[in-house]
Amino acid sequence: MATSISFVGLSCFLLYLCLVCSLKEGYAFEELRESHAESFLTHTFEVSSLFASSICNHSTKANERESTFRVVDKYGPCFQPSLHRSVVSPSVTDIIRSDRARINSIQARLSKNSGRRDLIAEPNYHRIPVIDGSAFDTLSYLVTVGLGTPKKDLSLILDTGSRLTWTQCESCTLCYTQKEPKFDPDNSKSYVSISRTDPVCAYVKRPADPLRPTTLCSYEISYGDGTSSVGFFSKETLTMSAAEKIDSFLFGCGKENRGKFNLEAGILGLNQEDASIVLQTAQKYNKIFSYCLPSSASSTGHLTFGQTPAPANIKYTKLVPQKSPFYGLDLIGIGLGGTKLNILESIFTTPGTIIDSGAVYTYLPPVAYTTFRDAFRVAMSAYPRIPGPTAAIETCYDFSKSTSVTVPEISFFFKDGTVVGIPGKSSLIAYSPTQSCLGFQEYKVGDKRSIIGNKVQRTMEVVYDVPGQRVGFAPNGCN
Known part of the structure; x- marks a missing residue:
């Protein structure tokens, strides 16, 4: 059922808009009070x-700890000038x-169970900077790791949904075009090499037609877009830093x-299955990792393994155990400007929710999406709304005549009482200088979970x- 922000709350928002229109960039935070009309966070x-x-903005947080090295967008301003290439951004x-x-x-995989190991040891940490891979077809994020001795640097997609780290190897019989040299x-x-009789061979799916020599452990992994890799499950030295x-x-x-x-060399698997880097390094890093996804292709972020000092103002919510290797959360509501929208909790809890580093948009149940979308449109009524680039992208604005924009903060409400505020800027995806759109969509009939995508996770x-x-x-x- 659709609803909208209260008249009083909206009035406060418009008044606040007048007060901050001269500011360049900043946050307006107030305590979330019992009377939601008393505050409108923007x-x-x-x-x-x-x-x-055109200038690279390096993450300052990536330099605060030892064993840190920087990764850059190979087609952006942070890349080495001698290897710079131009690339056409993907269409909507x-x-x-x-x-x-x-x-x-x-x-398709959510109902499938997977084995897990519970290896716990003294915590350690290591951080790898991350960059925005927005020049790639999937708008994925990349990290660079070293593989082999001597090490070969490889750019891999950071993927919390993947069970396996893999890369193209010389001499592959079927290869996609890769800009950096393949691992040899x-x-x-x-x-x-790993024998097919080695117990760890059970960590991967075997292809119906194993590769030769058949005495070795061959694997097969495929993805929903038709992407797939078949090869040999092997052991190597993985270098994070010196x-x-x-x-x-x-x-x-x-x-x-x-x-x-067209640029990346493969996948860095971060889910909760045995072959993932999270489970493989459990004794060293205690199955703890974190990331910060950068705000744009001209900025960097980082990926951290192991226990680190807790960031300031961190808010924790429960990780929901489930019969899948994905990371589930107990989402019960969504808010705008600090106000929880009037949506039944069961709308969220019946399907459940996962957080994902690979999906671009955030997907909500139809009733929740419609209510949220309508409230967002009311809050953004000061800006001209324009048609979207496709029928699926329906809430878009032209900010070309504005120097600055004020957007309501988005809140995710969880069952344990945790409320996580998302800066309004992270709710928008800019497709062109005259077209910026809400980065939320409703999920389709048959979908089993809501998904918190990577764009709202930025920064x-x-x-x-x-x-x-x-x-x-x-x-x-x-930063």
Whole structure:
């Protein structure tokens, strides 16, 4: 059932808009009071900040700890000038199609159970900077890791939904175009093949037609968009920095690979299955990791493994155990400007919710989406609303005549009482200088979960504490 923000709350918002219109960028925070009409939380920012600049803005947080190295967008301003290339950003249709394929793949696996290991040890940490891969078909985020001895740097997609880390290997019989050289196991002193009788071979799905030699452990992994990799499950040295190496790291050495990759070398699997880097490094990093996704392609973020000092103002909510390797949350409501919208909790709890690093948009149940969308439109009535680039993207604005914009804060309400505020800027996706749209959609009939996508997670430190069964959110995680 659709609803809207109260008249008093909206009046407060419009009055506040007048007071902050001269500000360049900042947050307006008030305590969430019992009377929601007494506050309307907003975020004011420069319109130009919605777009990537020509200057690289490095994450300051990535430099605060040892064993840190920087990754850059290979086609953005943070990349080495000698290797710089231009690339055409994906169309909106491509983004939606890729998102839909990913969600179909996730939904198909949600009811499947997976084995887990519970290895807990003394915590440690290591941080890897992350960049926005918005030049890629899936708008994914990338990290660079070193593989082999001597190490070969590889750009991999950070994926909380994937069970396996894999990369293309020389000499693959079926290869997609890759901009950086492929990994060659023959040039590594630490590469080890795995026998098909080795117990760890059970961590991966075997192809119906195993690769030759059949005495080795071959694997097959496929994704909803038709992307797939078939190769040999192997062991290698994974280098995070000069001080941080993981010996006998299990990964897929891809020999037959299909997909719309054009820059990245493969996937870094971060889900809760045995072959993921989270489970493999459990004794060293205690199954704790965090990331901060940058605000644009001209900024960097980071990926951290292991226990670190808790970020300021972090809020934890329960990680919901479920029969799937994905990270489930107990979402019971959504709010706008600090006000929880009038939506039955069962609308959210019946399907459940997962948080995902790969999906671009945030997907809500139809009733929740319609209520939220209508309230957002009311709060943004000061700005001209325009048609979207597709029928699926229906709430869009032209900010080209404004220097700065004020957008209501979005809140996620969880069953344990945690309320996480998302800066209004993170709710928008800019498709062109004259077209910025709400980054939320309703999920389709048959979908089994709501999904908190990566665009609303931008600039926040998202901490996954698997042994503590919780996920934390902290503002200003990248800088």
